[in-house]
Amino acid sequence: MLELAVLGLLKEEPLHGYELRKRLRDYLGLFASVSFGSLYPALARLEASGAVHAIEVHRSTAGYPMTGSLSGERTAFHRSRADANRRSRSRRVYSITEHGQQLFEDLLSGTSNENDDERSFALRWTFARHLRPQARIRLLERRKAQLRQRLVEVNAAAASNDSLDSYSMSLVEHATESTKRDISWLDKLIDAEQIAAHAASRPQEGARSARDVAHPKQHGNAR
Amino acid sequence: MLELAVLGLLKEEPLHGYELRKRLRDYLGLFASVSFGSLYPALARLEASGAVHAIEVHRSTAGYPMTGSLSGERTAFHRSRADANRRSRSRRVYSITEHGQQLFEDLLSGTSNENDDERSFALRWTFARHLRPQARIRLLERRKAQLRQRLVEVNAAAASNDSLDSYSMSLVEHATESTKRDISWLDKLIDAEQIAAHAASRPQEGARSARDVAHPKQHGNAR
DNA sequence: ACATCACTATATCGGAGCGATATATCGCCA
DNA sequence: TGGCGATATATCGCTCCGATATAGTGATGT
Incomplete structure (x- = not known):
């Protein structure tokens, strides 16, 4: 991609x-x-x-x-870099x-x-600001489902396979732990996104800029 | 590979x-x-x-x-699998x-x-039993140096780049944390390997089978 | 009896990505 | 003046992947 x-x-x-x-x-x-x-x-x-x-x-x-x-060129936009007049x-x-x-x-x-x-998700998340809040949550949920699936598969494979030496086992254990941490991280992000989406859907409190939070038609001030 | x-x-x-x-x-x-x-x-x-x-x-x-x-064929070796007489x-x-x-x-x-x-290292570590203890430690150290290098680069890139939005930042933070954990894991493995190598180099105590621990010429009973 | 399905098994095709390399131009500095 | 490093585009050979083709086999179903 x-x-x-x-x-x-x-x-x-x-x-x-x-x-x-x-x-x-x-x-x-x-x-x-x-x-x-x-x-x-x-x-x-x-x-x-x-x-x-x-x-x-x-x-x-x-x-x-x-x-x-x-x-x-959109001149003088990234002039802080050394390629100014090169x-x-x-x-x-x-x-x-x-x-x-x-x-x-x-x-x-x-x-x-x-x-x-892995990289495909990371790349998409880098551009998450261009997604609607709903689509952002879907992206995170999809990634989470993937990781959970991988956890299940790895555990099943490791359980049905008794010929793993200690080196392979350490690898499997570390990968399992890392994946669990990734899932926790995703959960945290999902929570944050849901709170943000919830806040955006009731504009009566904290009413300022509830609509322009990364709506797909919002481009221009991309930061 | x-x-x-x-x-x-x-x-x-x-x-x-x-x-x-x-x-x-x-x-x-x-x-x-x-x-x-x-x-x-x-x-x-x-x-x-x-x-x-x-x-x-x-x-x-x-x-x-x-x-x-x-x-x-080496008959009746993996007969536990369902493909016995298929x-x-x-x-x-x-x-x-x-x-x-x-x-x-x-x-x-x-x-x-x-x-x-990533996958190249994991694959090599899966077959680590075929390496001499010394080569195993070298492999871990090389991987560790790689990860440390990546940490430095990511931090430098993130510091010199003020236009990261919160999504990219969460990605960078999570990647940094994961990499640090990977390094700790490598440190643990390196310690264990050094202890094993140390024990193997003095056969007078715990003298049984200090030499056949994955010497490169040991093949045959590969399990 | 015959169709169909799922599994086993090898092979090839087009496309994507990578590392290496080729070819220029330009500014700088010795 | 000559080399070096950065800028800039492009191509080659290779590996890998997903999809697909082909075909033999045993089990299941009707």
């Missing part, structure tokens, strides 16, 4: 491949470290399917880098399209394509 | 592809669930490189299934070769091919 990560970053601002990879590494590094051998084909796929749109930005060397006309060869700057927005929401809610593993 | 898992299972007894996959799923299911689309090409690679040797075993239907002459179509039974034994040890000790991730 590299597409999801790419669309999630392009949703905030247009970016070219090299910068995308840096952000993938730095911001989502834990869950989506990616190589160019994956990124460029993924961008080509997204472009072919019409989810993103690329414009060629030639180097300007002098003055301002606003060469990318079509909302190309403009070198021509770049392909990708923007997300309407269709891409739709694809992003589909991938994020996970209604299609049940390819769920 | 599917090869490592396959060789580790074939080290115990010759198996055909379908049974290999079952054991990969049941015994090492947590860390190496594998599909036929991976397994059969991997077996073909191992066969091409001379690490395993395949013999065609045709069905016999009547009497004993000892058709696979060359140490083919002999159907012809199978390709794979055995590990001398070269395969060497390859297994190389992959297991990890001197070549530093492709270390």
Whole structure:
């Protein structure tokens, strides 16, 4: 689900491949470290399917880098980074399209394509602010059900298998404990989300901004 | 590193592809669930490189299934399983070769091919009984260094990045905590291994079987 | 008697991702 | 001037996965 990560970053601002990879590494590094051998084909796929749109930005060397006309740069947004005026060869700057927005929401809610593993969940949760509260809770519940299922399977396999040596056993025990902790963590998050959803559904108390808490149409001030 | 898992299972007894996959799923299911689309090409690679040797075993239907002459079956070994006399179509039974034994040890000790991730370590630890005590400790220490490195990187990334929302932050916090627990677990294992190695190096007290604790040349009674 | 189902068993296909590598350009510094 | 490191895009070979094809087998059902 590299597409999801790419669309999630392009949703905030247009970016070219090299910068995308840096952000993938730095911001989502834990869950989506990616190589160019994956990124460029993924961008080509997204472009072919019409989810993103690329414009060629030639180097300007002098003055301002606003060469990318079509909302190309959103200048002085991440100027804290060292790449302030480093403009070198021509770049392909990708923007997300309407269709891409739709694809992003589909991938994020996970209604299609049940390819769920550890990283897939972590990536979705990173973009949880783009989900409705209800969908957020569904995501957490799905993940929890997965982990519980895995617990059952591991315990069953370990019980029916008496030929485990001490090394395998230590591995199984540690994995079981870790999974239980993950489930507890999910429970905590689910509680917090339910409280938030509950508070949002009665606007008479604490009435301010009960509606704009990550409604899917809310984009722009993504922080 | 599917090869490592396959060789580790074939080290115990010759198996055909379908049974290999079952054991990969049941015994090492947590860390190496594998599909036929991976397994059969991997077996073909191992066969091409001379690490395993395949013999065609045709069905016999009547009497004993000892058709696979060359140490083919090791009859009545896992008869507790339901596939006792289920002999159907012809199978390709794979055995590990001398070269395969060497390859297994190389992959297991990890001197070549530093492709270390979560599952890679878990898989190696599953076969830790085939390592010398010294190599076991090295494996644990390498894994620990990896996790510590990741902790540092994640903290640095999170500190330099002020645009993390609460969802990403909860993810980072949970991952940090989990990693710390993993490190503690590794510390525990390292301590235990060092005590065992220490005890094994002075055979004058508790002298029984200090030498046969998983020496690399000890094969045969692999359980 | 025959159909159907579930299991055993091997194999291949397309696609995704990775690591390595190739090819440029640019700024900097010795 | 020449090398080095960062920026930037792209491709190659490989591994792995999920899906699918093919086929033999025993049990179950009608």
